[in-house]
Amino acid sequence: MRFEATAIPGVVRVEAEPRADERGGFARLHCPEEFAAAGVPFVPAQTSLSRNPHAGTLRGLHYQPAPHGEVKLVRVVRGRVFDVAVDLRADSPTHRRWTAVELCAETMTALLIPEGVAHGFLTLEPDTDVLYQIAPAYRPGREAGVRWDDPAFGIDWPAVPALISDRDRTYPDYRA
Numbered sequence: 375m376r377f378e379a380t381a382i383p384g385v386v387r388v389e390a391e392p393r394a395d396e397r398g399g400f401a402r403l404h405c406p407e408e409f410a411a412a413g414v415p416f417v418p419a420q421t422s423l424s425r426n427p428h429a430g431t432l433r434g435l436h437y438q439p440a441p442h443g444e445v446k447l448v449r450v451v452r453g454r455v456f457d458v459a460v461d462l463r464a465d466s467p468t469h470r471r472w473t474a475v476e477l478c479a480e481t482m483t484a485l486l487i488p489e490g491v492a493h494g495f496l497t498l499e500p501d502t503d504v505l506y507q508i509a510p511a512y513r514p515g516r517e518a519g520v521r522w523d524d525p526a527f528g529i530d531w532p533a534v535p536a537l538i539s540d541r542d543r544t545y546p547d548y549r550a
């Protein structure tokens with residue numbers, strides 16, 4: 375695996391480095407020791423799959439406020455997404471900054487999202503599946519969110535969402 379920093383401290387691209395041969399390929403997607411050695415210790419508690427039949431589906435941007443903050447390793451196992459992380463850490467030099475990565479099944483690239491950073495994505499193809507490895511375990515009722523089009527962030531999405539939940543569409547403007 376190869377770890378690449380992004381503009382937001384703690385948001386890291388994780389490149390799988392698949393080993394190819396005539397049968398296809400094999401790639402290690404997570405290893406506690408390799409993540410710790412790269413300075414981003416992460417041991418997943420749960421693995422979840424988000425299934426999205428339609429292009430233009432926007433999920434997020436979600437996070438869990440302290441003390442129930444989540445770390446997420448997000449990758450696409452079918453299709454393609456515009457994946458966004460927004461820094462909500464008031465003490466961070468990149469507070470309110472966002473970064474985005476296009477994730478797809480072919481590259482096996484993943485994005486590591488640390489505590490205090492909101493995550494969301496817009497699907498760019500139909501039948502897009504997003505695989506999450508998350509720690510600590512999900513706590514119902516602890517989730518919070520910010521709006522995809524909040525002027526506080528100015529996220530440059532590639533398209534206007536065609537499908538978004540009422541909850542995600544109606545988060546109040548960010549104040550912090």
Ligand SMILES: Cc1cn([C@H]2C[C@H](O)[C@@H](COP(=O)(O)OP(=O)(O)O[C@H]3O[C@H](C)C(=O)[C@H](O)[C@H]3O)O2)c(=O)[nH]c1=O
Pocket residue numbers: 422424433434435436437446493494495506508512517
């Ligand atoms: C997140 C989660 C949800 N659920 C249940 C709760 C609901 O009954 C159902 C759908 O949940 P929700 O509408 O919150 O799912 P998304 O809108 O896709 O939320 C996710 O999408 C954004 C982009 C994220 O980054 C988060 O990981 C996560 O918040 O799955 C669980 O059982 N476990 C979980 O970890």
